[in-house]
Amino acid sequence: xxxxxxxxxxxxxxxxxxxxxxxxxxxxxxxxxxxxxxxxxxxxxxxxxxxxxxxxxxxxxxxxxxxxxxxxxxxxxxxxxxxxxxxxxxxxxxxxxxxxxxxxxxxxxxxxxxxxxxxxxxxxxxxxxxxxxxxxxxxxxxxxxxxxxxxxxxxxxxxxxxxxxxxxxxxxxxxxxxxxxxxxxxxxxxxxxxxxxxxxxxxxxxxxxxxxxxxxxxxxxxxxxxxxxxxxxxxxxxxxxxxxxxxxxxxxxxxxxxxxxxxxxxxxxxxxxxxxxxxxxxxxxxxxxx
Numbered sequence: 001x002x003x004x005x006x007x008x009x010x011x012x013x014x015x016x017x018x019x020x021x022x023x024x025x026x027x028x029x030x031x032x033x034x035x036x037x038x039x040x041x042x043x044x045x046x047x048x049x050x051x052x053x054x055x056x057x058x059x060x061x062x063x064x065x066x067x068x069x070x071x072x073x074x075x076x077x078x079x080x081x082x083x084x085x086x087x088x089x090x091x092x093x094x095x096x097x098x099x100x101x102x103x104x105x106x107x108x109x110x111x112x113x114x115x116x117x118x119x120x121x122x123x124x125x126x127x128x129x130x131x132x133x134x135x136x137x138x139x140x141x142x143x144x145x146x147x148x149x150x151x152x153x154x155x156x157x158x159x160x161x162x163x164x165x166x167x168x169x170x171x172x173x174x175x176x177x178x179x180x181x182x183x184x185x186x187x188x189x190x191x192x193x194x195x196x197x198x199x200x201x202x203x204x205x206x207x208x209x210x211x212x213x214x215x216x217x218x219x220x221x222x223x224x225x226x227x228x229x230x231x232x233x234x235x236x237x238x239x240x241x242x243x244x245x246x247x248x249x250x251x252x253x254x255x256x257x258x259x260x261x262x263x264x265x266x267x268x269x270x271x272x273x274x275x276x277x278x279x280x281x282x283x284x285x286x287x288x289x290x
Contacts, residue, residue, distance in 0.1 A: 069201025
């Protein structure tokens with residue numbers, strides 16, 4: 001399987017993993033641990049696999065969030081809940097949200113068991129944790145027992161493995177965290193600008209400064225759109241990300257990867273159609289990235 005095909009499959013299935021960031025069941029379960037409402041629950045839930053790390057580690061591994069926003073939640077979160085409690089709560093919320101959205105018949109189906117086996121095979125083919133800190137933290141967690149949670153955990157491992165490689169690709173292209181966010185939004189396949197800025201904690205002034213820096217490099221035009229060179233840089237980043245994430249999908253093989261996609265895409269679509277994701281998180285070209 002070529003890296004670009006593997007990348008398309010990974011992006012197509014990523015929203016199954018992402019339900020953990022928006023489902024009300026997950027938010028409620030994290031609240032039960034004592035975590036404060038809002039961004040604290042996101043930062044704690046995603047970083048808990050790393051242990052009680054500080055704001056610097058979370059900023060470094062998440063990459064495009066404002067350090068100021070991260071520091072507003074971490075490390076205070078660990079004074080309210082242990083990482084172990086947060087990991088357990090997140091999985092409990094995933095279980096409840098997928099049960100509500102997909103229904104018990106889907107969760108108990110042979111198709112779900114088959115999809116879980118396929119996704120787990122891909123995740124277990126990741127060559128190693130070197131240079132992949134978020135992946136490594138999640139890979140140290142025990143595998144769940146239920147098929148739908150195995151599927152979610154496997155897709156989470158594959159997503160964090162890909163994400164760690166994406167950070168390496170962004171650094172290779174010389175893009176800071178906020179510059180990565182600005183160029184992704186300008187490409188039309190990321191978040192809408194207002195949503196991106198608000199969710200990632202950047203001020204309008206910081207966003208404008210990043211646009212100025214990108215214009216000075218010839219990557220943005222005066223209207224804030226990507227120039228031809230800007231598109232080339234983004235293509236370089238995406239191609240390198242695909243290259244760095246291809247090994248587990250190549251190990252699974254094209255036929256099995258296609259079968260996993262065939263099984264899981266209806267569930268991905270059901271999650272989207274449930275309204276769990278805010279519309280602002282999808283850029284105008286979202287459909288092109290499916």
